[in-house]
Amino acid sequence: MKDEEIDNLLKKAAQAPRDLDPLVLQRIGDSIKSSLHPVRALTPVWLMAVGLVLVCVAVSLAGAARAGFFGIAKMNMPERLVIFPALGLLACSVAVGFVHQMVPASRVRVSPGALLALSSVALLAVFALLFSDYHTDHFFSVGITCLFTGLLHAVPAGLLGWLMLRRGYAVNPGAAGLVAGTLSGLAGVGLLELHCPNFQVAHILVWHTAVVPVSAALGALLSWTFARRPRP
Amino acid sequence: MVRYQQGDFAAATVLISHISPHLHRFFLAKSMSRTDADDLLQETWLQIHKVRHTYRHGEPALPWFYAIARHIRVDHYRKSIRAAAGERELGEMSKGAFSAPHQADELEALLAPLSESQREVLALLKVEGMSLEEVARATSSSVGSVKQKVHRAYKKLRETLGVKPPRKLRSGELA
Numbered sequence: 001m002k003d004e005e006i007d008n009l010l011k012k013a014a015q016a017p018r019d020l021d022p023l024v025l026q027r028i029g030d031s032i033k034s035s036l037h038p039v040r041a042l043t044p045v046w047l048m049a050v051g052l053v054l055v056c057v058a059v060s061l062a063g064a065a066r067a068g069f070f071g072i073a074k075m076n077m078p079e080r081l082v083i084f085p086a087l088g089l090l091a092c093s094v095a096v097g098f099v100h101q102m103v104p105a106s107r108v109r110v111s112p113g114a115l116l117a118l119s120s121v122a123l124l125a126v127f128a129l130l131f132s133d134y135h136t137d138h139f140f141s142v143g144i145t146c147l148f149t150g151l152l153h154a155v156p157a158g159l160l161g162w163l164m165l166r167r168g169y170a171v172n173p174g175a176a177g178l179v180a181g182t183l184s185g186l187a188g189v190g191l192l193e194l195h196c197p198n199f200q201v202a203h204i205l206v207w208h209t210a211v212v213p214v215s216a217a218l219g220a221l222l223s224w225t226f227a228r229r230p231r232p
Numbered sequence: 233m234v235r236y237q238q239g240d241f242a243a244a245t246v247l248i249s250h251i252s253p254h255l256h257r258f259f260l261a262k263s264m265s266r267t268d269a270d271d272l273l274q275e276t277w278l279q280i281h282k283v284r285h286t287y288r289h290g291e292p293a294l295p296w297f298y299a300i301a302r303h304i305r306v307d308h309y310r311k312s313i314r315a316a317a318g319e320r321e322l323g324e325m326s327k328g329a330f331s332a333p334h335q336a337d338e339l340e341a342l343l344a345p346l347s348e349s350q351r352e353v354l355a356l357l358k359v360e361g362m363s364l365e366e367v368a369r370a371t372s373s374s375v376g377s378v379k380q381k382v383h384r385a386y387k388k389l390r391e392t393l394g395v396k397p398p399r400k401l402r403s404g405e406l407a
Contacts, residue, residue: 006389009342010358020256024270028248031274032281038239039285103286105295105369169283171303172372228310
């Protein structure tokens with residue numbers, strides 16, 4: 001059977017009359033009539049994305065201002081010039097992805113999972129390229145503190161991000177939560193790079209980078225749980 | 233759509249009468265009873281009304297409607313699964329209690345061998361006449377992913393309908 005024949009079968013089948021009860025249409029019209037008032041359209045995507053990136057920068061800076069800028073102070077110029085622009089670029093692309101998740105029928109160029117993978121792999125590559133201290137002291141005790149600090153700062157970034165996009169509507173809450181978590185995780189990594197003076201490769205590769213996937217998983221889980229909540 | 237966003241009831245009425253048959257057919261294509269489809273249509277319009285500000289001027293409107301309808305349908309599916317599980321716990325579930333009689337028509341029978349996502353993509357593309365780009369927007373996926381699903385759906389349909397293809401299918405030919 002040729003594709004054209006399958007097409008014809010589908011078209012023929014779709015042409016079967018399926019009338020819609022006019023009463024249903026009238027009921028729909030009546031139900032929206034009372035609340036029909038002009039609404040303000042959403043802010044442009046680029047503006048919302050810029051807002052999200054600024055929120056992440058603000059959270060990272062505020063956290064580092066409180067905890068100390070020891071990490072950036074210890075970095076040399078090439079490290080600063082690669083790490084922070086890389087974080088900025090990743091934050092911009094993830095922010096655009098987050099905005100698209102909050103606007104129905106947006107064009108999806110990179111899936112939420114791919115954004116998470118891209119962010120994690122890019123961070124691993126940058127850290128592996130720049131740092132060369134292969135000692136490992138207090139791997140777990142210091143590492144868990146860093147992971148916890150990063151996640152702690154990802155929370156306000158995530159909450160402020162949701163607040164900023166509260167007028168949006170996620171048709172796939174799990175995916176939206178995953179991207180939101182990825183973005184707020186990047187804010188957490190930003191704080192760690194500003195604050196943490198531990199430049200041991202294993203520490204940075206494992207515990208700093210882990211903030212992004214853990215935060216993304218938490219975001220997806222929270223969003224999915226919230227969406228599954230029974231509504232009246 | 234813009235006039236609807238500005239609060240014009242006449243525009244809203246025109247939209248309802250134009251879009252509703254498409255959405256209704258979309259629900260019916262998912263092996264759903266007519267009553268369920270009517271209920272979901274109303275629920276979808278309430279949601280559309282609530283989030284009408286999320287439509288952006290200049291963007292294709294049809295995928296926007298379908299994206300919301302799709303979300304409502306998934307939500308409905310989850311609720312019915314939960315309800316069925318609850319009934320099972322009580323030991324009161326009677327045969328067919330949650331599957332009202334289907335709109336067993338030709339289209340449904342034709343798409344029956346396909347997976348849920350393949351059926352959805354094929355219905356939007358071939359029955360609703362949307363473009364690959366519009367289907368991708370409506371289903372929150374990439375154009376490549378839609379092409380792949382259609383390719384697999386055609387392969388399965390050819391197998392089901394019993395005759396081998398005369399030549400290899402190219403995804404570009406599907407649109």
